[in-house]
Amino acid sequence: MLSKKTKYAINALVYIAKHENEQPISVSRISLEQNIPLKFLESILSELKNARILKSTRGKYGGYSLNGTPKEIHMAKVTRLFDGAIALLPCVTYDYYERCEECVDEVTCGIRQIAMEIRNETVKRLKAATLADIIKREKKLSK
Amino acid sequence: MLSKKTKYAINALVYIAKHENEQPISVSRISLEQNIPLKFLESILSELKNARILKSTRGKYGGYSLNGTPKEIHMAKVTRLFDGAIALLPCVTYDYYERCEECVDEVTCGIRQIAMEIRNETVKRLKAATLADIIKREKKLSK
DNA sequence: TTTATATCCCACTAATTTGGTAGGAATAGT
DNA sequence: ACTATTCCTACCAAATTAGTGGGATATAAA
Numbered sequence: 175m176l177s178k179k180t181k182y183a184i185n186a187l188v189y190i191a192k193h194e195n196e197q198p199i200s201v202s203r204i205s206l207e208q209n210i211p212l213k214f215l216e217s218i219l220s221e222l223k224n225a226r227i228l229k230s231t232r233g234k235y236g237g238y239s240l241n242g243t244p245k246e247i248h249m250a251k252v253t254r255l256f257d258g259a260i261a262l263l264p265c266v267t268y269d270y271y272e273r274c275e276e277c278v279d280e281v282t283c284g285i286r287q288i289a290m291e292i293r294n295e296t297v298k299r300l301k302a303a304t305l306a307d308i309i310k311r312e313k314k315l316s317k
Numbered sequence: 318m319l320s321k322k323t324k325y326a327i328n329a330l331v332y333i334a335k336h337e338n339e340q341p342i343s344v345s346r347i348s349l350e351q352n353i354p355l356k357f358l359e360s361i362l363s364e365l366k367n368a369r370i371l372k373s374t375r376g377k378y379g380g381y382s383l384n385g386t387p388k389e390i391h392m393a394k395v396t397r398l399f400d401g402a403i404a405l406l407p408c409v410t411y412d413y414y415e416r417c418e419e420c421v422d423e424v425t426c427g428i429r430q431i432a433m434e435i436r437n438e439t440v441k442r443l444k445a446a447t448l449a450d451i452i453k454r455e456k457k458l459s460k
Numbered sequence: 461t462t463t464a465t466a467t468c469c470c471a472c473t474a475a476t477t478t479g480g481t482a483g484g485a486a487t488a489g490t
Numbered sequence: 491a492c493t494a495t496t497c498c499t500a501c502c503a504a505a506t507t508a509g510t511g512g513g514a515t516a517t518a519a520a
Contacts, residue, residue, distance in 0.1 A: 175402065175406070176406060177506095178418075178419065179507080179508075181406075181417065185419060188427065198466095200467090201466085202465090202466085209421070210419070211508085211509065211510085213511075214510085216467080219467090220469085223468095230466095231466085231467085231517085232516045233517025233518060234464065234516090234519070236517070238467090249428065249431070258318075263318070263319060263324075264318065275321075276324045278351070281459075282459040283455070284331065284450075284452060284454040284455040284458070285446065287454055292438070295435070295438045296439065299434060299438075307427075308427035308428055309427060311427040312427040315425040315427070316425045320477095320478070320479085321478080321480095322478080322479075343494080343495065343496090354479085356480075357479070357481085363496080363498085366496090373495095373497090374488085374495085375495060375496045375497080376488025376493095377487090377488055377490075377492095377495060378490095378495075379488070379496060
């Protein structure tokens with residue numbers, strides 16, 4: 175399951191992407207429109223900024239805007255940022271590799287391949303899920 | 318990520334399946350061979366029994382044996398039992414359906430379809446990952 | 461220069477989940 | 491009776507998740 179943090183982050187990003195012409199957008203506005211607790215959202219957007227997914231402008235009329243196009247920002251990156259590895263096992267991740275403690279022999283582990291196949295599929299689809307793609311899907315659905 | 322409970326469960330099931338001719342197998346033996354804390358394993362096998370994945374024999378020379386063939390028992394069932402829903406969002410699960418609190422409108426949600434596609438793929442592969450399949454893969458890998 | 465509106469930053473907390481442990485009752489084979 | 495087993499209930503510690511609070515800092519406009 176995606177954490178609330180990740181879901182909030184995606185909702186906020188989609189909102190910002192939808193209002194690209196009005197950027198930057200303040201935390202308080204997103205909080206109101208998307209029903210996300212203000213201070214929590216603040217910390218989320220700050221993390222997104224540190225990860226260079228968003229950029230910020232301080233002071234009056236400041237706020238956040240996308241650091242990149244809606245086609246470049248995708249769910250895999252956001253998910254990894256907040257929820258860590260996407261794979262089912264720590265031993266089949268790029269970014270967060272670790273041995274399985276429980277594992278007697280990694281090389282002959284029967285579920286490792288399976289976990290790897292699932293990860294590949296999942297990452298592929300999450301990378302394809304860019305903000306642009308999500309917005310396109312939403313438009314199609316609201317027709 | 319799979320929880321330790323799920324991984325322990327799968328390891329234990331694979332072990333039992335591998336020793337089908339010597340069944341029933343005691344908790345203490347599996348605990349020793351698979352390096353799983355005894356009391357924790359006890360509770361895991363008990364849950365597997367309540368879910369009718371294992372069956373038990375009490376008393377001396379008792380233990381656990383598979384309730385079904387190694388081809389019938391698969392990772393999807395075990396994962397769901399211990400970790401709950403497999404999907405990324407609560408609104409795209411069969412067994413554990415719940416609205417996303419964060420969601421403004423489920424029908425036009427752009428990431429719901431994506432989550433559904435990923436779930437379908439993942440469940441398909443986890444269902445294919447039967448004990449028989451896992452053991453076959455292990456044999457292949459140890460050659 | 462003051463004021464209003466922003467982000468930034470650091471510390472704290474409450475609730476939930478995860479990964480166990482402890483102790484003893486019930487059961488069955490020898 | 492003895493011994494090895496599952497069964498059952500309660501408890502517990504650590505980690506993670508989902509936040510909150512308070513104030514410093516920056517910037518545009520009046």
